[in-house]
Amino acid sequence: xxxxxxxxVTYSISLIYNVKTPIIMKKLFFIFAFLITVVSFAQKExxxxxxxxxxxxxxxxYHDNGVVSQTGTYTLDGKLQGxxxxxxxxxxxxxxxxxxxxxxxxxxxxxxxxxxxxxxYENNVASL
Numbered sequence: 001x002x003x004x005x006x007x008x009v010t011y012s013i014s015l016i017y018n019v020k021t022p023i024i025m026k027k028l029f030f031i032f033a034f035l036i037t038v039v040s041f042a043q044k045e046x047x048x049x050x051x052x053x054x055x056x057x058x059x060x061x062y063h064d065n066g067v068v069s070q071t072g073t074y075t076l077d078g079k080l081q082g083x084x085x086x087x088x089x090x091x092x093x094x095x096x097x098x099x100x101x102x103x104x105x106x107x108x109x110x111x112x113x114x115x116x117x118x119x120x121y122e123n124n125v126a127s128l
Contacts, residue, residue, distance in 0.1 A: 056081055063089045075101065 045062045056073040063069045068091065072084030079102030086095040098106040104121040111117075119126050 065089055067091045072097075072099075 047060045049058045050056075051058050051073070054073070056075060058071075058073050060071050061069040067089055068087050070084060070086050072080060073082045075081050080099035081101060082099060084095075084097040084099060085093060086097070088094050092111070094111055096109040097104070098108065098121070103124040104126075105124075106121060108119045108121060108126075109116060110119070121127070
């Protein structure tokens with residue numbers, strides 16, 4: 001009788017485990033995905049300002065340490081426009097980029113380990 005009870009308890013636990021494990025895993029997955037989304041969107045602070053003369057939205061993004069990360073402008077419909085500058089966490093310029101209505105154009109300059117590299121864009125395609 002004791003042996004039969006142990007078998008029944010073991011069988012019941014395995015049923016509960018097999019039924020609840022996928023549900024628990026789904027919940028954990030969604031919680032994990034939510035946390036990643038929140039962290040990625042909350043990572044950069046920003047300042048937005050509408051320039052009435054150019055009709056562009058000027059934006060400044062910041063690293064977590066308060067140093068400027070990027071500066072640039074958007075069109076009113078959210079497309080990148082004009083010169084965009086990117087900086088590392090120490091405030092050193094890493095990229096100077098140009099956009100026209102959301103497309104990469106003109107000369108882009110990258111500073112990689114203190115070395116300046118240039119790339120030209122035409123019709124959103126790089127030519128080295």
